[in-house]
Amino acid sequence: MQGEANIMQTKFKKIVLSTTCLLALNTSTLNGDESFDNMVKSLMELRSEVGMLHTQISENNDAYKSNIKSLELQKNDLEAQIGRKSTFLKEVTQDIEKIREATKENSNSGDDLKPLLAESIEKLITHIKSSLPFKTDERVAELQKIKDQLETGKVTPQRALARVWSNYEDAFRLTKENGIFKDVIELNNESILVEVAKVGMMMLYFKTPDDRVGYLKDSKFTEVSDENTKKDILNLFDAMKKQIRTGYFTLPNTLAMGAK
Numbered sequence: 493m494q495g496e497a498n499i500m501q502t503k504f505k506k507i508v509l510s511t512t513c514l515l516a517l518n519t520s521t522l523n524g525d526e527s528f529d530n531m532v533k534s535l536m537e538l539r540s541e542v543g544m545l546h547t548q549i550s551e552n553n554d555a556y557k558s559n560i561k562s563l564e565l566q567k568n569d570l571e572a573q574i575g576r577k578s579t580f581l582k583e584v585t586q587d588i589e590k591i592r593e594a595t596k597e598n599s600n601s602g603d604d605l606k607p608l609l610a611e612s613i614e615k616l617i618t619h620i621k622s623s624l625p626f627k628t629d630e631r632v633a634e635l636q637k638i639k640d641q642l643e644t645g646k647v648t649p650q651r652a653l654a655r656v657w658s659n660y661e662d663a664f665r666l667t668k669e670n671g672i673f674k675d676v677i678e679l680n681n682e683s684i685l686v687e688v689a690k691v692g693m694m695m696l697y698f699k700t701p702d703d704r705v706g707y708l709k710d711s712k713f714t715e716v717s718d719e720n721t722k723k724d725i726l727n728l729f730d731a732m733k734k735q736i737r738t739g740y741f742t743l744p745n746t747l748a749m750g751a752k
Contacts, residue, residue: 509603513537527669543608580619587612587651605649612656624693625708626666627675631658635659667693672732679713689728697725705729 590608613635620631637657641647649653675688677698689697696708705725706715716722 549722560637581664584612584615586679587615588657588660603649605653609642609652610639611654616656616659619663624690624696625677625711626690626693626696631659631662632678666690670732672729677713679715687729689725689732699726700728
């Protein structure tokens with residue numbers, strides 16, 4: 493019964509609506525052709541607006557799908573980078589453990605450790621050069637100094653091991669660290685001392701002394717000209733200076749930086 497009542501109610505509404513439309517048309521006819529033309533014109537305008545809205549909705553859907561696809565690609569790229577770094581760290585840890593074991597067995601001279609240490613130093617140098625270019629020259633110079641001192645006997649293998657391990661720990665720490673630092677970058681074929689906002693070892697943004705801003709992408713620093721993007725990057729610098737480490741930030745996509 494309830495179902496039949498609903499059907500009847502729906503039919504009644506349709507009849508009332510149809511009657512209302514007929515009355516409106518009759519009224520328009522009575523008032524003359526001009527009123528009818530106005531109604532037709534209004535209806536055409538409404539149809540045009542509906543068409544425009546439909547087109548806009550379709551475009552928004554396409555943009556949404558494109559954004560989702562882009563985010564998926566970024567996610568896959570990040571996972572690949574994390575996988576490569578995890579493999580590297582695992583191999584390094586194994587190498588360090590081997591050296592430590594060898595140190596225990598050769599506690600006197602430690603000459604047998606030199607080849608293992610030299611290999612570990614070269615691995616870390618290669619990693620630093622292929623990752624985010626953050627203080628690259630400084631970090632590589634420190635490792636090269638240890639290697640040279642080890643070869644010339646200015647430092648014992650045991651001491652060199654401690655210093656190499658400290659550099660590996662710094663590499664681990666940098667992957668988790670966000671903050672603002674001073675660094676020299678190459679911008680438009682010119683070396684400039686800038687402030688850099690580092691997000692782990694995945695993203696790097698810069699701000700020059702004259703408030704130009706930009707980011708690193710595909711191993712190249714690029715200056716930003718769009719005002720909205722500049723504002724977004726400046727907001728990141730402001731938040732980091734205020735020690736705001738978590739939150740929602742709108743930033744340009746810089747993940748495809750070519751890090752290995």
